[in-house]
Amino acid sequence: MAVDYKVLPDSRGHFGPYGGRFVSETLMQALEELEAAYQRFRDDPDFLREFDIDMAHYVGRPSPVYHAERWSRESGGAQLYLKREDLNHTGAHKVNNTIGQALLAKRMGKTRVIAETGAGQHGVATATVAARLGLECQVYMGEEDVRRQSLNVYRMKLLGAEVIPVTSGSRTLKDAMNEAMRDWVTNVDNTFYIIGTVAGPHPYPMLVRDFQSIIGREAREQMLAMTGALPDALVACVGGGSNAIGLFHPFLPDASVAMYGVEAAGDGIETGRHAAPLSAGRPGVLHGNRTYLMEDDDGQIIETHSISAGLDYPGVGPEHSWLKDTGRVNYVSITDKEALAAFHRLTRLEGIMPALESSHAIAYAEKLAGSLPKDAKVLVNLSGRGDKDIHTVAALEGIRF
Amino acid sequence: MNRLNQRMQALKASGRKALVPYLVCGDPCADATVPAMHALVKAGADVIELGVPFSDPMAEGPVIQRAHERALAQKTTLRGTLEAVRRFREADKETPIVLMGYANPVEVMGYAAFAKAAATAGVDGLLTVDMPLEEGGDLNAALKAEGIEPIFLVAPTTSPERLARICAVAGGYLYYVSLKGVTGAAHLQVDSVKEALSRIRKLTDKPVCVGFGIKDAASASAVGALADGVVVGSALVDRLGAIAIGANAKTEAESTSCDVLSPIRAALDALVTRA
Numbered sequence: 001m002a003v004d005y006k007v008l009p010d011s012r013g014h015f016g017p018y019g020g021r022f023v024s025e026t027l028m029q030a031l032e033e034l035e036a037a038y039q040r041f042r043d044d045p046d047f048l049r050e051f052d053i054d055m056a057h058y059v060g061r062p063s064p065v066y067h068a069e070r071w072s073r074e075s076g077g078a079q080l081y082l083k084r085e086d087l088n089h090t091g092a093h094k095v096n097n098t099i100g101q102a103l104l105a106k107r108m109g110k111t112r113v114i115a116e117t118g119a120g121q122h123g124v125a126t127a128t129v130a131a132r133l134g135l136e137c138q139v140y141m142g143e144e145d146v147r148r149q150s151l152n153v154y155r156m157k158l159l160g161a162e163v164i165p166v167t168s169g170s171r172t173l174k175d176a177m178n179e180a181m182r183d184w185v186t187n188v189d190n191t192f193y194i195i196g197t198v199a200g201p202h203p204y205p206m207l208v209r210d211f212q213s214i215i216g217r218e219a220r221e222q223m224l225a226m227t228g229a230l231p232d233a234l235v236a237c238v239g240g241g242s243n244a245i246g247l248f249h250p251f252l253p254d255a256s257v258a259m260y261g262v263e264a265a266g267d268g269i270e271t272g273r274h275a276a277p278l279s280a281g282r283p284g285v286l287h288g289n290r291t292y293l294m295e296d297d298d299g300q301i302i303e304t305h306s307i308s309a310g311l312d313y314p315g316v317g318p319e320h321s322w323l324k325d326t327g328r329v330n331y332v333s334i335t336d337k338e339a340l341a342a343f344h345r346l347t348r349l350e351g352i353m354p355a356l357e358s359s360h361a362i363a364y365a366e367k368l369a370g371s372l373p374k375d376a377k378v379l380v381n382l383s384g385r386g387d388k389d390i391h392t393v394a395a396l397e398g399i400r401f
Numbered sequence: 402m403n404r405l406n407q408r409m410q411a412l413k414a415s416g417r418k419a420l421v422p423y424l425v426c427g428d429p430c431a432d433a434t435v436p437a438m439h440a441l442v443k444a445g446a447d448v449i450e451l452g453v454p455f456s457d458p459m460a461e462g463p464v465i466q467r468a469h470e471r472a473l474a475q476k477t478t479l480r481g482t483l484e485a486v487r488r489f490r491e492a493d494k495e496t497p498i499v500l501m502g503y504a505n506p507v508e509v510m511g512y513a514a515f516a517k518a519a520a521t522a523g524v525d526g527l528l529t530v531d532m533p534l535e536e537g538g539d540l541n542a543a544l545k546a547e548g549i550e551p552i553f554l555v556a557p558t559t560s561p562e563r564l565a566r567i568c569a570v571a572g573g574y575l576y577y578v579s580l581k582g583v584t585g586a587a588h589l590q591v592d593s594v595k596e597a598l599s600r601i602r603k604l605t606d607k608p609v610c611v612g613f614g615i616k617d618a619a620s621a622s623a624v625g626a627l628a629d630g631v632v633v634g635s636a637l638v639d640r641l642g643a644i645a646i647g648a649n650a651k652t653e654a655e656s657t658s659c660d661v662l663s664p665i666r667a668a669l670d671a672l673v674t675r676a
Contacts, residue, residue: 012535022504022531024460026578029558168466169456178459185460186582188558285504285531286457298478299506300456 005252008319013202013289016325018318021201023288027181030188035203037108042210047103054099055214058132059089061096063215065222065379071349071366078369078376081231082352083219083247085383092355092384093215093243094125098194100211102129105192112136112191116180118145118173118239119310119357120152121384122196127161137161140179142172145309152388170303173239173313177287197240198317201288205317212246219379220250227377233258233368236381237360238278238331239311241320243383248329258330261320262364264306265333275304277316278324278331291318307336307392308356310384334360342366343386343393355384356392405497405525405550405573408447409608412629418669419574419630420445420621421610422637422662423501425452425468426485427477430646433654434477434485437641440655442496445666448573450528450632453482453502460530462583464635468642475646479506479515483522490523499526499552499573504540512543520547526573528552534567541570554578555609557597564604574608576632577601579624582613584635589614591623598627618668625669637661 013019021031041047055061063084072080085093098115105113113135117123123139130137139156143165146153156163169175177200184193198205198212223231234251236244238261251257266274274280277292284293286301294302294314306312323329334342339356342363347353354362358381365380372378386393394401412419422441426434438449454472458465477485479502486498500519507515507529519527527549532540534553541551550572555564557578567575579594594611601609611624612632621631640661644653 020536021533022536023533024530024556025533025554025559026460026556026581028533028563029556029560168463169470174457178457181459182462182583188581284508287459288531290508293505295505295509297509298480299509300473300478301505302456 005249009202009206013206015319015322017283018290018321019202019205020290021288022285022290023201024185026185030184031201031203037104038203038207041104041107047107050103051100055096059095059099060087061214062218062222063087065219065226067226068350071346072369074349075366075369077374078232078372078378079374080365080369081223081377081379082382083215083379085215085243085381086354086358086385090125090128091387092121092125093212093246094122094196095128096214096246097196097208097211097242098122098125098129100207101192101194102133102135105135106133108192110190110192112187113194114138114140114180114183114191115194115196116140116173116176117196118176118312119308120145120149120156120388121310123161123163124152124155124159126194127156127159130161131159138183139163140166140176140183142166142170142176144171145173148309148392149388151391173309174301197242198245198319199240199287199289199291199315205289205319208242209245209249209319212242213249215243215246215381216248216250219247223377223379229377230254230257231377231379232372233260233378235260235262235361235365235368235378237262237311237357237383238316238320239264239275239313239357240315241317243381245317245319247381252328259328260364260368261329261331262360263331263333264308264311264360265335266305268335269333273305274333275306275312275314276333277314278320279333283321286315289318291315291321292324307339308360310355310357311360332364334363338363340393340396352382353386354382355386356389358383403525403548403550403572405448405499408497409574412447413608416673418625418672419447419608419610420662420666420669421448421450421630421632422446423450423452423632423634424637424641425454425465425472426482427454427472427475428468428638429471429642429644430650431475431477431481433644433650435488436651437654437658438489439493440658441662442493444659444662446496446662447630448497448499450499450501451482451486453479453500453506455503455506458503460583462635464639465584468638471642479510483518486524487522497525498523499528500524501528501530504529504532507540512540516543516547516549520549524549526550526552528554528576530554534570552576555601557581557593561604564601568605568607571607574610574630575601577609577611577628578613579611580613584613589620589624594624595627618664621665622668622672625672631669633661633665
């Protein structure tokens with residue numbers, strides 16, 4: 001049966017049984033206001049022109065697709081291509097979305113933006129656009145992540161943002177998101193909440209996806225131009241899942257293109273110390289949407305583990321939950337150890353240092369390529385650069401600066 | 402008729418203001434909750450809102466967040482909360498109990514199974530903070546089938562059109578959130594509560610209890626003069642949370658509950674006498 005992927009979510013933000021708007025009454029009006037603003041501007045030529053100009057001249061798009069020949073040879077199978085989101089201004093795909101939402105904030109007359117961040121990439125991207133548009137900016141970040149990602153914390157401060165360490169709960173991304181929601185409820189009149197991933201209450205999963213879909217739209221044209229055909233497979237890492245949805249979405253109707261979303265298996269799925277709700281969780285309600293979650297038998301959210309702060313999240317965007325259930329996308333997982341090995345391998349073979357998040361996609365793509373013929377093409381989303389992770393990698397090797 | 406609706410009607414008939422204390426089940430320890438609930442009733446509580454501990458209480462300020470953390474550290478979750486209600490009911494079959502919590506624990510138990518277990522334990526109402534009307538159809542049907550009333554928040558930003566839809570489903574009372582923000586935030590603006598209540602009264606004759614920002618006799622008196630009742634949350638939770646876990650926790654929870662609630666009860670009753 002043909003599925004029309006373009007019509008989802010429905011008018012209430014549902015992707016099948018997932019998504020929706022599970023928030024306190026105190027946030028309903030703010031979300032309705034945001035939805036109305038987005039419906040008004042999403043097809044507005046002026047808005048789209050401004051977005052396109054920023055993407056081209058500020059972010060540096062289109063990001064290239066690179067045929068990693070040496071890495072392909074070493075992997076012993078399919079040809080591996082990288083969509084170079086690491087080359088964007090600020091070093092990751094996150095900026096595509098923060099620019100889109102900041103332009104929306106400006107049109108809605110908001111003077112202050114807030115964000116949650118895990119690895120710090122979304123925080124940096126938010127602080128960057130806030131600096132440029134002259135908006136006040138506060139970023140919530142779990143205390144544990146502040147420690148792990150001190151370089152990005154300092155970058156945000158340099159950009160004029162205030163980083164607020166969050167000490168509640170597990171002190172990571174999920175708690176930062178709780179705290180940002182609390183701020184938004186309190187300051188909703190002048191504040192726009194820039195959510196960094198395709199999760200949260202409707203309309204966030206839809207609007208973040210729409211802004212990030214520029215990745216897949218470009219990649220589709222680039223692959224056709226470079227190779228004369230669509231890729232056989234797409235691979236992207238999945239935490240909340242914004243870079244993966246951004247790559248996958250424009251390819252969803254292309255039945256010949258297989259898709260792999262790579263979750264963080266941490267110490268291994270069997271150890272329970274991981275961040276792979278699609279691989280080992282079950283559906284529930286958190287952060288405004290129904291989706292696969294890491295939860296216990298009492299419905300309490302359990303702590304996650306991943307070497308990469310950006311994947312260390314117990315939920316996932318609701319569209320991914322739906323794509324899992326429909327079988328359109330395969331969700332797999334990669335351990336900390338495998339991701340770290342892939343980080344080193346890509347760095348040494350191609351002179352490209354991937355973020356630890358993206359290293360999960362790199363690791364799975366190598367495995368996949370090995371099982372495919374040499375003329376098959378695998379396109380991997382290199383969602384961010386690894387500079388921010390140098391301290392983490394060095395510490396694991398016992399090096400202190 | 403449901404115990405909660407009955408109680409709200411009786412209060413209205415007698416002109417008495419509803420005093421609704423909120424505490425988190427299992428805070429500061431599991432065996433303090435039921436004694437505290439009985440003490441609250443003795444001190445004049447008309448309805449008890451019992452918080453169901455959740456790992457991610459998104460709408461709460463720091464005071465109630467920490468209460469959820471303490472209760473979870475004591476391993477109290479939804480099942481433990483239902484068990485506390487069951488034990489409370491052994492001695493009190495009159496005081497209505499409203500559970501207040503987040504959607505996920507109920508999702509995991511299953512709506513029908515939850516509603517049945519809650520009704521058996523003696524629960525009268527459920528306020529699911531992150532389950533707005535639009536998402537709550539199946540849950541609310543399951544609750545109604547077991548005689549449990551769905552309770553809804555109404556915010557300063559709730560439009561008349563939404564309020565009408567909420568009133569069509571809501572049981573018990575409307576819980577008017579007097580502030581923008583999380584629980585326990587800043588202080589009350591009585592004028593804006595007054596203005597909002599007169600708007601709400603034009604649309605419904607359901608009883609309205611006001612929460613968020615009511616912390617003592619003075620604020621309760623100011624709001625009580627306008628509303629059908631007041632919810633006292635953070636002010637009570639703050640005091641309960643300061644109790645050290647140990648042999649004395651039960652008696653301290655009892656005396657603390659009485660200390661916090663008695664002056665507020667007196668202030669609310671003075672309103673009636675004056676009228």
